[in-house]
Every structure is written in C-alpha cells, then in structure tokens.
Amino acid sequence: MKSTTIRNLVILGGGTAGWMTAALMAKVLGRVVSITLVESDQIGTVGVGEATIPPIQNFNRALGLDEREFLQATKGTIKLGIQFENWSRQGTQYMHAFGGIGKNFPFCDFYNYWLRARAAGDTSSLWDYSLNCQAALANRFAPLNQIPNTNLPGISYAYHFDAGLYAQFLRRYAEEKGVKRIEGKVCDVASNSDSGFVENLKLESGDIVEGDLFVDCSGFVGLLIDKVVGSEYEQWGQWLPCDRAMAVPSKSAERIAPYTRSIAHTCGWQWQIPLQHRTGNGLVYSSSHWSDEQAQDVLFGNLPGEPLAEPRIIPFKTGHRPEQWKKNVVSLGLASGFLEPLESTSIHLVQSAATRLIKCFPHRGIREQEVAEFNRQSRVEMERIRDFIILHYKANQRRDSDFWRDCEEMVVPDSLQEKIDLFRSTGKVFRDYDDLFTEVAWQQVLIGQGVLPEDHHVIAEGLSEGQLKDLLQSLKTLVQGTVAQMPSHEAFLSGRMH
Template identity: 80%
Template sequence: MQNTIIKNLVILGGGTAGWMTAALMAKVLGKTVQITLVESEQIGTVGVGEATIPPIINFNQALGLDEKEFLRETNGSIKLGIQFEGWSQPGESYMHAFGNVGKNFPFCDFHHFWVRHCQQGGRDSYWDYSLNYQAAVQNTFSPIAKIPNTNLPGISYAYHFDAGLYAKFLRRYAEEKGVKRVEGKVSDVRKNPESGFVESLVLESGQAVTGDLFADCSGFIGLLIDKAVGSEYESWSQWLPCDRAMAVPSASGERIPPYTRSIAHACGWQWQIPLQHRTGNGLVYSSSHWSDEQAHEALFGNLPGEPLAEPRIIPFKTGHRREQWKKNVVSLGLASGFLEPLESTSIHLVQSAATRLIKCFPHRGIRGEEVAEFNRQSRVEMERIRDFIILHYKANQRRDSDFWRACEDMPVPDSLKEKMELFRSSGKVFRDFDDLFTEVAWQQVMIGQGIVPADYHGIADGLTDGQLADLMQSLKTLIQGTVKQLPPHEAFLSRK
C-alpha cells in the first residue's frame, strides 16, 4: 500500500453516517476517487439522531444544498438551543441557547458584567440577554445575521429533521455525484495475510467489493473497525452512567417549538424533538437503576401526542475507539464511538470525522503519520465533548434518587474538575483549541445548573454603576425589540 495511489474508497453502511460521508467525499474527491457504498435494506439503522448543532449549516452549504428544499424533504424544523428541564433541581429549567449572550468585550466575556450586576442587586436572568433564547421561548425565527442597526450578532441556529429522510436526501445527491451503491449483506471480509489490510468485502451473493480505503459506517457492530482490524474500545461508563435508550415517535403538539427539550427523570432523561410531521421522543436511562418497564412508564407518561409506533430499545456503551483509523479502515458514526445524545453531537461527529478524513486523505499509500494525526484529533475532540456532557450530570443538585446522588458524588476527569473549580471561584472559563463548545456554552450550562461565580473579572469594574445599569437595560431592550419583529417559527417553515 505504500506506493499505491488511493483510488477506491468503499463505505460500509448507509444511514445518516454512510450517506453524509459519501456525499461529502463525492463533492470534494469525486473527480479523483471512485466511491462505493455497500448497504443492505435488511439491516436497519439506529436513526434517532434527529437534532443537530449549528455546524450542520456549514455542511449543507458545502454540499450546495438549498435550505428550503432540505427542510421540505426532511420535514425539518429550526433549532435555537436545548431546554434542560429539571437538571439542576426538579421544577427548574435553563437553556443552552446557540449564539451569543449579551455584548462581546475585549479580554472579558459579558457574563462577568452580569455577575457584577447580580452582586449589586440585579435580578435579571442571564438568558434575558440571549437573543436565541428569547426567540425560542416566544416561538419566533428568522435567519438574521445581526441585530438591526447594531454590530451585535444575530441568531445562530441548527435543525431538527427526520434522520431517515435526510439519509435518503443525501443518497440522491451522492448518486448524482457518481457514488455507486451496492445492495447486499457482508458475509466475509478478506484481508491481506501479511499487512492485515482489508482488501475486499464479500457479499452473501458472492460479489466481492474491493477497495484501497474502507470507511466503516456499520453502526455499533463495527464490522470492520472492530471485527476485522480489532481497534479496542475504551468505555466511559464510569462517568456517563446511562446505557440504554427507548425511542418512539408521537403526534406533534399544537406548536412546533424551535428548540429541543431535555427533561430529567428520576434515573435518566427524555428528549423531545419537534419536526413538521411528528415529534421524536426518547428516554436515555441507566439499566442499573431502572427496568425497561419503568422506563416505558416514564416515557409514555410524558408524550406530547399519541404514539405512532412501538418503542425501540437501543442498548449502548459510551466511549470511543482508541484508534478510529486502523490500518486501512476509518470508522465514522457509531462505529467510532458513542456519546449519548444529550448535546446533539452524534451527527456532528460524523461531519467532523468526514471532514478530518478529507484533510488527512492518503495519496500514495496509507502513512502512519497521517493515521496518527487523524486519531489524535479524533481523541481530543471526543474527550472534550465527553467532559461537556459529564458536566450536566456532575453539576446536578438533585437529591431525589440514588441515580442523581451518585452522579453528583462521582469523581470526574481532572480536565473537567479544573474547569469547574476555576469558573466557580473566578468566573473564568477558557475554550481549548478546537473545542466544539464555546465559552458561552460552558457558561450557560454551569450557570444554569447552579455554578454561579463567586467573583468576576476586574475589567467589569471599568464601568460606573450607572453605566452598567444602562448597558444591561439597553441590551434587554434591543433583544426584546428584535424578537417582536421576528415571524412565528411555523410561518418560516411554511414559506414556499
């Protein structure tokens, strides 16, 4: 393989991961690489990743997709953030809203001014200064880049969509770009006896699909990355206690709110994802604390409409492959690892892995240096997202069940512990290089779950009391005035 130009990429598995990978590869590498996707209609997909984060906008734009057509074909809706209900204490809620909060200051984030304001008696919520939050709770949306007549950032958004319809939409796109689809189940994987590299996939029909590089999008089974080349799996269940999900679609409610709901229960949490034609629902829970029957009772007791199908149970183990790229197999999606859908990162991790593969795509043979860099970046990305998700569990203040008490008491990675302690004492939080989540995202989750800084940055003292009061009031007025001018979310979705 060292002197062989990589000409044939074989993707095993369809679904969202497979067709996202195929579409992006065809768009960027289609003129130099033959892309073949192998999938079987007999094998189902997990397909519960229906909520996304703002980088999906960049992915769709890179492919040249029309937003109106995309939303129509996937029954999609707009997502402005995630509403966390009962995560700090029962009955309390906050939102991880996308986009900016307040006004950006050099060397000092806005929340320092808010902390000073609160210490002087101000009673405003941090989210009074979030345009995304105010638009979300008032069920409005328009893709404005800036607040009118200011330099303040506008709305940042992502999507909810039907993952199955998105895969079909991307399949049409990819096949038009030259991707060859092969129907069939893999019965054998042939490897080079000396190098251990995969050479071909043998289907039940007897057909052999050969390739130079293989992308494993086969889901939890990891047919190539696990079974064929043996990349070890590192479990993170000591920090992320949930190991099962129960998913069911239901009829929609009266409105289509432009945000995801994450509702904490006694031994896990429930998602509600509003689409145009239905609502996606699921319960993520710990099998050590709840039986499937108890989970069923909790989920079906809190649906926004009549269930439209029988529930599916999805066992999982949080963690990642120690080598997401091993030999000539690159794993993407669930084959590479799994972080529960609390912050809607599953589809993004496919996007980022496919982008990373393009940047590290081998030319004349597969080189260890490229593989090592791909794996390093993948590991760092997963660990930082892992810490952000652990934060939600660790920072809960619930004492109403063994599950939540164990989460609050558990030791966490030093990287997270240090970040929490720094914020609690000083209000400072720093985004690591290439961290997916911004400082504002960390601030919202920590403040929302009761970690309010004891101090603030001294730069915030640069304003007089009167100037600070004027700043806070003017920002609230601007945000509320802007939201009042936005159309209802449903009106945006119904545009032709």
C-alpha cells in the same frame, strides 16, 4: 504501511453516517477517487439522531444544498438551542442557547458584567440577554438579515430533521455525483495475510467489492473496525451512567417549538424534538436503576402527543475507539464511538470525522504519521465533548434518587474538574483550542447547573453603577425589540415550504 495509490474508496453502511460521508467525499474527491457504498435494506439503522448543532449549516453549504429543499425533504424545523429542565434541581430550567449573549467585550465576556450586577442585587436572568433564548421561548425565528434596524450580531441556528429522510436526501445527491451504491449483505471479508489490510468484501450475492480504503459506517456492530482489524473500544461508563435509550415518535404538538427539550427524570432524561410531521421522543436511562418497563412508563407518561409506533430499545456503551483509523479502515459514526445525545453531537461527529478524513486523505499509500494525527485529533475532540456532557450530570443539586447523588459524588476527569474549580472560584472559563463548545456554551451550562462563581473579572468594574444598569437595560430592550419583529417559527417554515 501499504503504498498503493488510493483509488477506490468503499463505505460500508448507509444511514446518516454512510450517506453524509459519501456525499462529502463525492463533492470533494469525486474526480480523483471512485466511491462505492455497500448497504443492505435488511439491516436497519438507529436513525434517531434528529437534532443538530450550528456547524451542520457549514456541511450543507459545502455540498451546495438549498435550505428550502433540505427542509422540505427532511421535514425539518429550526433549532435555536436546548432547554434543560429539572437538571440542576427539580423545577429548574435553563437553555443552552446557540449564539452569543449580551455584547462582545474585549478580554472580558459579557457574563462578568451580569455577575457584577447580580452581586449588587440585580435579579435579571443571564438568558434575558440571549437573542436565541428569547426567540426560542417566544416561538419566533427569522435570519437576522431579514430583520431591519437591529445592531445584534446575528442569530445562530441548527436544525431538527428526520434522520432517515436526510439519509435519503443525501443518497440522491451522492448518486448524482457518481457514488455507486451496491445492495447487499457482507458475508466475508478478505484481508492481506502480511499487512492485515482489508482487500475486499464478499456479499451474500457472491459479488466481490474491492477497495484501497474502507470507511466503516456499520453502526454499533463495527463490522470492519472491530471484527476484522480489531480496534479496541474504551468505555466511559464510569462517568456517563446511562446505557440504554428508548425511542418513540408521537403526533406533533400544535406549537412547533424551535428548540430541543431535555427533561431530567429520576434515573435519566427524556428528549423531545419537534419536526414538521411528528415529534421525536426518547428516554436515555441507566439499566441498573430502571427496568425497560419502568422506563416505558416514564416515557409514555410524558409524551406531548399520541404515540405513532411501538418503542424501540437501543442499548449502548458510551466511549470511543482510540484508534478510530486502523490499517486501511476508518470508522465513522456509531462504529467509532458513542456519546449519548444530550448535546446533539452524534451527527456533528460524523461531519467532523468525514472532514478530518478529507484533510488527512492518503494519496500514494497510507502513512503511519497521517493515521496517528487523525486519531489524535479524533481522540481530543471526543474527550472534550465527553467532559461537556459529564458536566451536566456532575453539577446537580438533586437529592431525590441514588442516580443523581452518585452523579454528584463521582470523580470526574481532571480536565473537567479543573474547569469547574476555576469557574467557581474566579468566574473564568477558557475554551481549549480544539473544543467544539465555545466559552459561551460552557458559561450557560455551568451557571444553568448552579455552578455560580464567587468572583467576576476586574474589567467589569470599569463601568459606574449607572452605566452598568443602562448597559443591561439597553441590551434587554434590544433583544426584546428584535424578537418582536420576527415571525413565528411556523410562519417561517410555511414560507420556506412555498
């Protein structure tokens, strides 16, 4: 492969993906690499990625961002988890809450003790022992270092924010760190006739932007990764049946809930994401089951407040590029692949890919081994997240539509089916080393979707019935007492705003 020292990095496309990448690259590599970002104000961004997962805190910390400034600039709110409604059956709900549940035991997770108690007639919910879930449902939040006299390990949280405002916030940060922004639309791309490497971008203005390494953040278009270097796209529609989203903002509800809502309907699902100044709403659906008109009726019939704009329709194809990095083009964000926003992974995938690129960043030339390792890690990450999302569709007991019946009957990847079978028969679930989602996350979704184990771990038999009862009662009391000391979510946000 090409042996030129990498001195000039060019990012094509702004939006959340482009500016997250530019900000991180500038922070880490700004002294040794020149960074240019090309974007056009004429080209809109998808901009509906408004919910995140806890690793976003690591990203913000790596940049040295102040949480108060960040929340102010992005109209951000706190996210403690995702509440899934009507997913297992109509009328049911459960939360994929961040953080731990119960108490940490060596070799045997807490839910095994709950399973044992449940088999003996205990009627408590697994989520009675989740601090995150109970705080979310009570509309309360505070970092645990602000709560005196609690023995709980901590509260884990992420954010909801306006993706467009986050991109602007990061743009200011990146430009202060030396990133050069060029306004313009690409009209031609020059590639080396021998290597096929991209050499420069020609803009409609006539400007030429040269680079050694190009990061494609051009969204679904994939201008460089698809149109120029020809990286194939592997579709996963056979497992993820939805192919369209409709998004519309609405007025804020009086109560700003510290969690995302995911509400299943007959042919898809709806998100509700509370921000300080509005609520983000959308419907993810299958175009072979619903027309756009039917989808709009469902979405507008279930808004928490008055709509603030016309709905936007976003067609998509779930899947990814096995070669996320090809030649001297690395695709990030929607240009690299798309998994529907059910578990709020889109922004995280930008973060992890940008971090991976820094770890694999080429020095004196792009090496095949480096590219192959980057692509291997990217592929495994996407497949693990894919399986977790498929689980929500596969493990349902709804019988009210062909959509849900087809989901329940579909043949899923072996990697997922083996997990489901092991959990159902033994109560055991194991996280793969490179899985984004923890064992506790898998436990919550499996149990929440109605996959109840036939057994529990033998270690859970080590307590007497009295000890087990005392353990559960004391944990429940501890969670409730800690939640009671927290301020409301709105009071926390108000405190952060002043």
